[in-house]
Structures are given as structure tokens and as C-alpha cells.
Amino acid sequence: MRRSRIVSVATAAAGLVAAHASSALASACDREVVARIKTPPGQTCWTYRGAATTFVGDFAHGQTIFAQMTGQSAEMDPRSGQVVTSWSPRDPNVEGPGGFFSGNAQAPGSLTFIAPANGTYRFSFSPCAMWGGQGVVKICAK
Numbered sequence: 001m002r003r004s005r006i007v008s009v010a011t012a013a014a015g016l017v018a019a020h021a022s023s024a025l026a027s028a029c030d031r032e033v034v035a036r037i038k039t040p041p042g043q044t045c046w047t048y049r050g051a052a053t054t055f056v057g058d059f060a061h062g063q064t065i066f067a068q069m070t071g072q073s074a075e076m077d078p079r080s081g082q083v084v085t086s087w088s089p090r091d092p093n094v095e096g097p098g099g100f101f102s103g104n105a106q107a108p109g110s111l112t113f114i115a116p117a118n119g120t121y122r123f124s125f126s127p128c129a130m131w132g133g134q135g136v137v138k139i140c141a142k
Helices: 001-028
Strands: 034-036 045-050 053-058 064-076 083-089 090-097 100-102 110-114 119-126 135-141
Touching: 034 045, 034 110, 083 119, 110 135, 119 135
Parallel strands: 034 053
Antiparallel strands: 045 135, 053 119, 064 083, 064 110, 064 135, 090 100, 090 119
16 A cells, blocks of 8 residues: 555656646747838838747848847846846857858857848747747848
8 A cells, every 4th residue: 555655656756847848848938929120211220119929021041140139037136046147249150042051150149141132031049948038139131
């Protein structure tokens, strides 16, 4: 009887851990919010402020594209026990036509590449722990 009680307690604990882990994963990294890149007429850059996670726009072959991303992050200060919010670079990446992908940041929070083809490009960022938080994105094309 005692052994079966231990097994059922262990099984229940494992279930709680699994449920907690899946709810933690579901809380940030799977909720995509898309913003459409709309560069104003006569401008080369578009700026977005908000909580979007993905930025979609059309670019032409040969354009030099520059993306810069920063966002809010929160960390626990071990000395005070308080949550401290600050702004830090996000790691941008981009997907495009023909399987194109780049995530090779030239500097913290910035990515520059030459568009290999005409088409739609999707910009996103990591870490996904910053998804849902406020951020600033600037994308320029020349």
C-alpha cells in the first residue's frame, strides 16, 4: 500500500511539472503578432513601436536592408528581490524567398543583408522570452 501511494504521488508530481512547463512555453514563444512593414512615401526607413513579434514586408532584389531591434526585458535583482525592467538589443533574423535566411547580426540588435530576390521577407527576433514585451523596430531599405 505504501509503495503504491509513493508511485501515485510521484506520478502526480510529474504531471504537475509537465503541465507547468507546457504552460510556460505556451505563454510567450508561440503567440506570434504580425506587423506589416509600410515605409512612408519618400522615406527609406520604417519604425514600429509595440509588442509585435514578426514584421512582414516586400523588398526588391539587390536592396540593402538594415534591421535594428530593441525591447524591454525584465530580470530579478538578487539584492533587492525586485523585478527590474530595462531595454536591451533583440537578436534579429529574416526569412525570404527561395529559402533565404539570415540571423548573422553585425552588432547587438542589428542585421544588414542584400535582398537576394524580389518578394516578401519576414523579420523576427530572439530570445522569445522578449515576445509580448514592448519593443522598437527600425527597418531601412536602400
